[in-house]
Amino acid sequence: MERRAAHARTPVGRSMEPTERDRDRVLPGARAGSVLLGLSMLAACEGRQSVLAPAGADARVLGDLFMVMLVGAVVLWLSVNGLFFYVTRINPAALSKRFANGLIVGGGLLLPSVVLAGLLGYGLSIMPDQRAPGDGLTLRVRGEQWWWRVEYWPEGADAPIVSANEIRLPVGQRADILLDSARVIHSFWIPALGGKMDMFPGRETRLSLHPEKPGRYRGQCAEFCGTSHALMAFEAVAMPPEAFDAWLRQQEAPAAAPATAQGQRGARIFAREGCGACHTVRGTKARGLVGPDLTHVGSRLSLGAGTLGTTLADYETWIAHTGTVKPEVEMPAYDHLDPADRADLAHYLKALE
């Protein structure tokens, strides 16, 4: 997925780091392949999108489950192959009938039944906690093609605080996350925080997450949902509760009026180009609901659902090369805008913090 993201960036001038391609040239084919595979597998063990680097209560429990299964599988593999080695190499004489029957009943019937029952019980005993009720904050996330519509409902709220393409959660609390989808099945997954949950059109599913370590993680749509599925990701931020509350209050506020002349020009271009038909900027005439709410787009940590960064250049790239950066998105590419207009627009959007 990262790889496809990198590809999508190249045509618009972002340099790829000298990683995979260059190493390929140094090492001969097949060996390079396995070395790369090994390296990338090792690299997958840490980082902000890894089940093996848990940062939440649910991911920790799932990580333990994984380790138990892994160690168990290794022990079983060694025992079976050790036994095989023993009877074929070390002691190839015929076994007594009694012993052979014992092996079949004990190793083939009793052991698997008991081990499977144990694992099933263990797995099932974990499940209720993974879906435990939250402590008050509820999020509603709807899967779109290919982005995320997000609403925050603090306890007792009667109207949501609308955002998009980013999930923020307070550390040390359990938040409810209600999921559904607009048209096709997606799957919501923040590996560092917990398990994944499918999102269906017309059917609400539920997940709850309890982040433990503050930090920036990454979520990814985990169910193929069309052309740009691989570019349907998001930043997930776990914050200390006070910081989260402050952030949420800021998200609730309408957009700040542009403070600079360039920003004001950008706002006019935004209105003139009809961006408001698809996007909402609260506090302005832009009320569109087709695309992500842009009221605080400047405070987000990525653009286009984890597709681009957030520099002014990234904003310009997004606006002018939308469908190149992210194939088949429902937003037209504004490549007819002249560079000055594009820069103004980028300034306006980036200042919407």
Next chain:
Amino acid sequence: MAEHQPAPDEERREFREERESLWRITLAPATWAVHFVICYAAAAVVCAKAPDSIGTLRLGIGALTLLALGLIGWLGWRAWVQWDVRTTGDYRNPLGEAEDRHQFLGHAAVLLSVISALGVLYVALPALFIRSCG
């Protein structure tokens, strides 16, 4: 078989018995299948229509499970007697004689009962651990 001359109707009776026990070996897996379908259907219907009745559902699944295990246990016991491995000491019944066939069907039915009992238990375990619909 050579020294034993069966009466013609004895052979027919034996054949009929075999046919019945051929049916009987499917009964334990069938019990498992019925238990499975009822548990899944009941859980789906209760959780969609009356999620508050989940407690009753769990008790019901528990009772059904005991019933199924009882039935499978009884079928297994009958199959065990038919297999008759204790007196013959013959695990495998390799010969194609009527007696061997008879015992082999018992043998197969015992194994199927064991796997069916396990299946029933595993199907019921979620009802033991999971206390709510969602």
